[in-house]
Amino acid sequence: MADDALLFCSFDSGRDGLPAGAEEVLTLARSVASARGVDLDWLVVGPMPAGVAEAAAVHGVSHVDHVDDPRLGEFLPDVVVAAIAGYCARQQPASLFFSQTFDARLVAPRVAARLGVGVVMNVVDLLATGEGLVATTTAYGGDTRVEYEIAGHAVFGVAGESILPEPAASPGAATPRSIAVELSGTRERIRTVKKARSEGPRLEEAQIIVAGGRGLQEAENYRLVEDLAAALGGLAGASRPIVDDGWTDSSHQVGLTGKITRPVLYIAAGISGASQHMVGCTAAKTLVAINTDSDAAIFKYARYGIVGDCVEVLPALTRAVKGG
Amino acid sequence: MRIVVCVKEVLDPDAVDNYVLHGKLVIGDDGVTLTQTSIPRLMNAYDEQAIEAALRLRDAGIDCTIDVVCVGLEPTAILRHAAAMGADEITIVPLDQAKLDGRGIATILAAYIKNKGGADLVLCGRQASDDDQGVVPALIGELLDAPVVTIARAVEIDGDQVRVTRVTPDGDEVVETSRPAVVTISNELGTPRYPTTMRTMKARKLTPVQATLESLSLSAAEVAPLVRVTRQYVSSVQGNCQFIDGATADEQASALVGVLRAERVIS
Numbered sequence: 270m271a272d273d274a275l276l277f278c279s280f281d282s283g284r285d286g287l288p289a290g291a292e293e294v295l296t297l298a299r300s301v302a303s304a305r306g307v308d309l310d311w312l313v314v315g316p317m318p319a320g321v322a323e324a325a326a327v328h329g330v331s332h333v334d335h336v337d338d339p340r341l342g343e344f345l346p347d348v349v350v351a352a353i354a355g356y357c358a359r360q361q362p363a364s365l366f367f368s369q370t371f372d373a374r375l376v377a378p379r380v381a382a383r384l385g386v387g388v389v390m391n392v393v394d395l396l397a398t399g400e401g402l403v404a405t406t407t408a409y410g411g412d413t414r415v416e417y418e419i420a421g422h423a424v425f426g427v428a429g430e431s432i433l434p435e436p437a438a439s440p441g442a443a444t445p446r447s448i449a450v451e452l453s454g455t456r457e458r459i460r461t462v463k464k465a466r467s468e469g470p471r472l473e474e475a476q477i478i479v480a481g482g483r484g485l486q487e488a489e490n491y492r493l494v495e496d497l498a499a500a501l502g503g504l505a506g507a508s509r510p511i512v513d514d515g516w517t518d519s520s521h522q523v524g525l526t527g528k529i530t531r532p533v534l535y536i537a538a539g540i541s542g543a544s545q546h547m548v549g550c551t552a553a554k555t556l557v558a559i560n561t562d563s564d565a566a567i568f569k570y571a572r573y574g575i576v577g578d579c580v581e582v583l584p585a586l587t588r589a590v591k592g593g
Numbered sequence: 594m595r596i597v598v599c600v601k602e603v604l605d606p607d608a609v610d611n612y613v614l615h616g617k618l619v620i621g622d623d624g625v626t627l628t629q630t631s632i633p634r635l636m637n638a639y640d641e642q643a644i645e646a647a648l649r650l651r652d653a654g655i656d657c658t659i660d661v662v663c664v665g666l667e668p669t670a671i672l673r674h675a676a677a678m679g680a681d682e683i684t685i686v687p688l689d690q691a692k693l694d695g696r697g698i699a700t701i702l703a704a705y706i707k708n709k710g711g712a713d714l715v716l717c718g719r720q721a722s723d724d725d726q727g728v729v730p731a732l733i734g735e736l737l738d739a740p741v742v743t744i745a746r747a748v749e750i751d752g753d754q755v756r757v758t759r760v761t762p763d764g765d766e767v768v769e770t771s772r773p774a775v776v777t778i779s780n781e782l783g784t785p786r787y788p789t790t791m792r793t794m795k796a797r798k799l800t801p802v803q804a805t806l807e808s809l810s811l812s813a814a815e816v817a818p819l820v821r822v823t824r825q826y827v828s829s830v831q832g833n834c835q836f837i838d839g840a841t842a843d844e845q846a847s848a849l850v851g852v853l854r855a856e857r858v859i860s
Contacts, residue, residue: 346741347740371744371761371762374727374743375731375741375743377728378695378728378731378732378735379731379732379734379735379741381696381728381732382696382699382731382732382735382736383735386819387694387695387696387818387819387820388695388696388728388732388820389726389820390725390726390727390728391725391726403823404820406724406725406726407725408723408724408725408825409606409609409610409613409722409723409725410606410610410722410725411828412606412609412610412613412618412827412828413609413613413618413825413826413828414825414826414827414828415625415724415822415824416822416823416824416825417820417821417822417823418820418821418822418823419819419820420819421819423819423820458740458770458771459740459742459768459769459770460768460769460770461766461767461768462756462767462768462769463765463766463767464766465759465761465762465763465764465765465766466763466764467762467763467764468764471762471763473762477859501859509780513780519746519760519781520764525725526719526779526780528762533858534853534858534859542614543610544610544613544828545606545610554858555853555856555858557849557853558834563836566614568832568834568836569830569832569834570830570832571834572833572835573835573836573837573849573852573853574834574835574836574837575836575837575839575845575846575849576836577842577845578842581842582842582845582846584842585841585842585843585845585846585847586846586849588843588846589843589846589847589849589850590850590859
């Protein structure tokens with residue numbers, strides 16, 4: 270057993286048979302594993318998603334390790350942390366990689382504490398340097414990049430939005446192994462009293478998003494955003510300031526502390542382009558900005574721009590879309 | 594019951610954003626530190642909301658003391674603000690946070706809490722607006738062997754139970770756990786209260802309690818960083834925006850819709 274193998278950990282079923290962000294994280298982790306000449310393994314905690322075996326082979330994974338238990342059917346944080354820590358005690362992997370989902374933001378640092386190693390979140394790039402690693406992360410809501418130097422092993426939360434998944438030069442064996450971890454002694458301390466109910470389609474998966482910001486001037490103009498989104502068959506998003514002001518609810522918030530989206534078309538209306546917002550929409554294929562200020566930062570990110578008042582331009586766009 | 598709120602002093606993220614937008618952010622000779630003294634130093638906004646969450650518990654009739662603690666060289670101003678908001682005790686651990694990592698900070702804060710005889714509830718902001726790491730609360734939870742509940746918009750206490758409304762990507766979720774617990778607060782909690790002039794005046798005379806590695810029985814090795822910041826730089830953005838002209842909003846709109854249809858972005 271290569272006890273210095275790098276390990277990608279996943280514990281969600283994701284969508285389309287793959288845990289969220291799996292291919293992006295595997296692409297990044299493999300680049301380090303190749304530079305080091307060590308194995309890349311994949312630990313799947315809980316039910317095995319259908320697409321894991323194929324993705325593991327494509328991305329050069331040596332072993333697909335499975336830790337399963339009836340209590341891993343739904344996300345119980347204490348049980349998941351215990352399962353990963355138990356696996357690590359047995360298999361002794363080197364650095365651990367998580368796709369930085371909402372739940373991984375909690376699980377990754379807790380696992381790092383159990384293992385007594387450092388933890389770095391918001392990782393967008395990683396380089397092997399001699400004995401150590403240098404992790405590039407976003408900071409100040411995306412305004413700056415910060416590089417962290419790690420001497421030994423660590424736990425990484427990877428924000429994979431900017432990583433382009435690439436298959437390995439040669440496929441991996443992806444040998445499945447079942448690893449037994451004793452979880453009967455672990456008591457889950459968190460009880461869910463009321464589950465989150467995802468109502469309707471999610472911004473994260475929307476193909477078209479129209480988002481509004483302070484440039485809408487008043488709360489009732491958020492309707493203009495919703496109208497255009499409806500005309501385009503898309504969803505309505507929002508910048509954090511207007512969510513904080515209650516113009517719409519936080520399920521519409523795009524950005525660092527909201528939804529990370531990757532639509533085909535993102536129309537930003539009356540949004541200045543603060544980094545904290547852009548983190549949530551720069552993965553859009555085509556970004557359109559509407560702003561009265563031609564110097565607004567949003568135009569640096571946009572493919573197409575309209576300098577104008579979004580309160581006038583949005584209804585005009587709705588008419589143009591419907592009229593065509 | 595005792596509530597401990599952990600706060601961090603940060604550079605005003607809006608000011609940093611403004612400098613970045615105008616291409617004027619200055620990074621010092623060490624390649625890491627943002628050196629412009631014109632950038633205000635503030636309490637991390639999520640941490641201020643964590644204090645607000647504690648004060649709302651008191652408002653709801655929970656008999657509690659609220660202790661606010663900060664690791665940093667000169668956080669006296671933000672700690673006085675915490676006192677003006679309503680904190681009962683303010684404590685400073687005067688160490689340079691730039692020389693510590695999340696593990697070191699969490700080790701110090703957990704030792705402070707243990708030294709106090711424990712806390713029923715530890716409240717933290719969901720993340721710091723400078724490094725955005727958000728790992729310290731989870732690490733404190735592990736060090737105290739306490740459950741950790743993240744991204745709260747509301748916190749209630751019912752006997753020995755803590756009930757938390759979390760803002761998840763799928764909407765609000767309500768969870769319960771027993772205290773002691775660590776809870777992180779998100780911006781959805783709402784605007785923190787503004788201290789009255791009287792309270793601000795009174796807080797101005799307060800001197801924070803000092804805690805040191807020695808008084809917390811910690812060795813330098815126990816808080817030595819496992820990860821070190823070696824470089825910070827401004828992320829570059831490639832601008833190639835094509836502006837859509839038109840005399841009226843309708844003209845601009847039809848031109849844009851025409852372009853998007855031609856490129857098959859929309860049907």
